[in-house]
Amino acid sequence: MSYTIALNFEDGVSRFITCKDGETVLDAAYRQKINLPMDCSDGVCGTCKGHCEQGAFNMGDDYLEEALSEEEEAEGKVLTCQMVPSSDCVIQVPVASTLCKTQVGELTGQVARVEQLSEDSIELAVDLDNDAELTFLPGQYINIQVPGSEETRSYSFSSRPGDKCASFLIRNVPDGLMSGYLTGSAKPCDRLTMTGPLGSFYLREVKRPLLMLAGGTGLAPFLSMLKLLEEKGCDQPVHMIYGVSRDDHLVKLDELEGFAETLPEFSYTTVVADETSEHPRKGYVTHHMGREMLHAGDVDVYLCGPPPMVDAVLKHFREQGITPASFHYEKFAPSLTPASEVVA
Structure with a gap:
């Protein structure tokens, strides 16, 4: 048995490695020519410390508290030299990929x-x-x-x-x-x-309701997320608000209808900004963000769209005093690399 481990470096590069059953993440990375930070490889120095965002693993007890304290372990910090995965995992590596002698694929x-x-x-x-x-x-x-x-x-x-x-x-x-x-x-x-x-904009482990806010072609990453949820199943409520400028800019509605049929907990709302539109919901996504969608703050919000939309949603959250359990967003603009942010 083997597991897929996503290594997300601080410069935005992600590399994926295969970890054999019983193998540490550090050993698996070195086997696949990715030199994760390390000095001792014995759980003594803490140089290989990272943060496991999702997945199951065993850390054992062969490491010093000076290398990884109980408080750090409770926060999800790990020592890759001691971490033995028992499922697929996502690990944040706090150095640039170039320092680990790897590069974007x-x-x-x-x-x-x-x-x-x-x-x-x-x-x-x-x-x-x-x-x-x-x-x-x-x-x-x-x-x-x-x-x-x-x-x-x-x-x-x-x-x-x-x-x-x-x-x-x-x-x-x-x-x-x-x-x-x-x-x-x-x-x-x-x-x-x-x-x-x-990029750091990606679907985390679903532990609570999700609110997806898509603007224009910012719908793309949500289609990918929904396909994965469809494959793996999801027992949490998932609602999407999909906003566009004009009626004829709404696309992929057949796919969204398909997800609504195969994912019982999924629903979506479409919004058109054009004031002359005959669409039943006009305006912007912030005009149609009911409080019931925010589950009293116990919700993970994902937002992808053009910069003005992202800025408007951020302003709306601030003005309404809305603090989601986690907030992940990505701005995109022509000819620019998407800019991702995570607000936990």
């Missing part, structure tokens, strides 16, 4: 499909090469090199981890480099090079 594939879903949304599907292993945490993004240039653009996965065909929702930006390629010259079998996965 590279994937290659070919265009499988390009579909314009609306005036401002394009779906790109990429068939990965046979030897490519697409492992990521739902919500993370990858950098795609624009064919014919040295430039890259960052896009969140809308597909599920492990799929051989990766998919993305891409905003159609007038005169945008990637948009111009996709709408003008892209054709099936075009070769693509991608680097990643990256």
